[in-house]
Amino acid sequence: MIQIRSNVFETNSSSSHSLVFSKVNRGHSYDLPVDEKGVLTVPFGEFGWGPKILKTPLEKLSYVVTDRGGWQYDDDEKPWDKILEELKENKKIQQIIEIVKRKVPAVKEVTFAPASEFYPRGYIDHESIGTSKRAKVEDIIFNSNIIILIDNDNSSYFADYFDGWNGDPATKDIEDLFLKEN
Numbered sequence: 001m002i003q004i005r006s007n008v009f010e011t012n013s014s015s016s017h018s019l020v021f022s023k024v025n026r027g028h029s030y031d032l033p034v035d036e037k038g039v040l041t042v043p044f045g046e047f048g049w050g051p052k053i054l055k056t057p058l059e060k061l062s063y064v065v066t067d068r069g070g071w072q073y074d075d076d077e078k079p080w081d082k083i084l085e086e087l088k089e090n091k092k093i094q095q096i097i098e099i100v101k102r103k104v105p106a107v108k109e110v111t112f113a114p115a116s117e118f119y120p121r122g123y124i125d126h127e128s129i130g131t132s133k134r135a136k137v138e139d140i141i142f143n144s145n146i147i148i149l150i151d152n153d154n155s156s157y158f159a160d161y162f163d164g165w166n167g168d169p170a171t172k173d174i175e176d177l178f179l180k181e182n
Contacts, residue, residue, distance in 0.1 A: 015128065017131040018131070018150075019131065019149075029057050034106045039108065040100065040107045040109070041113050043062050043115065060146070060147075067124050076120065078120075099137050103138060
C-alpha cells in the first residue's frame with residue numbers, strides 16, 4: 001500500500017520534531033521572564049528524542065535560538081565568552097533578538113545561558129535541524145496556537161493521541177491545548 005501525505009517532511013530518523021498548529025484560536029502570549037533591568041536570559045536547550053511539548057514563549061524561543069544558533073560539535077572546547085561573541089555576530093540570532101524586543105518592549109537586553117558543558121549552544125537532533133524554519137519566528141514563539149512536539153519511535157508517550165485522553169499527562173496536555181475550546 002502506498003500512502004501519500006501532502007506538505008509533510010519525513011526522515012528516517014528515530015526522533016521527530018513537529019510544529020503543531022491548533023485550529024482553535026488561542027491568541028498570543030508575550031509572557032517572557034524579564035528581570036527588573038529588562039534582561040531576558042534565554043537558555044539554549046538540548047532537543048533530541050523527547051518526549052517534550054514546548055508551549056510557553058520561553059520554551060519555544062529556546063528551541064528557535066538553538067535551531068538557528070549554529071551549534072557546532074567543537075563548542076565544548078570553546079570558552080562561553082567566545083561563544084557569546086560569536087552569537088553577537090550571528091545575523092539569525094540578532095534578527096530573533098530584534099523580533100523579541102519589538103514584540104515585548106520590556107525586553108531591553110537578551111543574554112544566553114549554556115545548555116550544558118558538552119553542548120553549550122544547545123543541540124537539535126540531526127534530522128530535525130531546520131524545523132523552526134517552517135514558520136515565522138514570531139508566530140512560533142508568541143502564537144499560542146503553535147506548539148513544538150518532540151518524540152521518538154521508542155516512546156509510547158503520545159501513543160493514545162488519536163484515541164483521546166486515557167489519563168496520560170502528555171495526551172491531556174495536547175487535548176487541553178488543541179482539541180477542546182477553553
